[in-house]
Amino acid sequence: MIHTKMIFREARETDIKAIQIVRNAVTENTLSNPDLVTDEDCKTFMFERGKG
Numbered sequence: 173m174i175h176t177k178m179i180f181r182e183a184r185e186t187d188i189k190a191i192q193i194v195r196n197a198v199t200e201n202t203l204s205n206p207d208l209v210t211d212e213d214c215k216t217f218m219f220e221r222g223k224g
């Protein structure tokens with residue numbers, strides 16, 4: 173059996189583009205209009221209103 177170790181780190185502002193890609197690729201809980209969730213919205217929720 174192979175054991176792998178996952179390494180987690182806090183999200184950075186430079187991760188937002190990739191996070192948006194992943195968020196918009198989901199097939200469940202899709203956004204009706206992904207354009208309404210801006211990179212600035214992500215930044216606010218990741219660093220001011222929450223933690224990424």
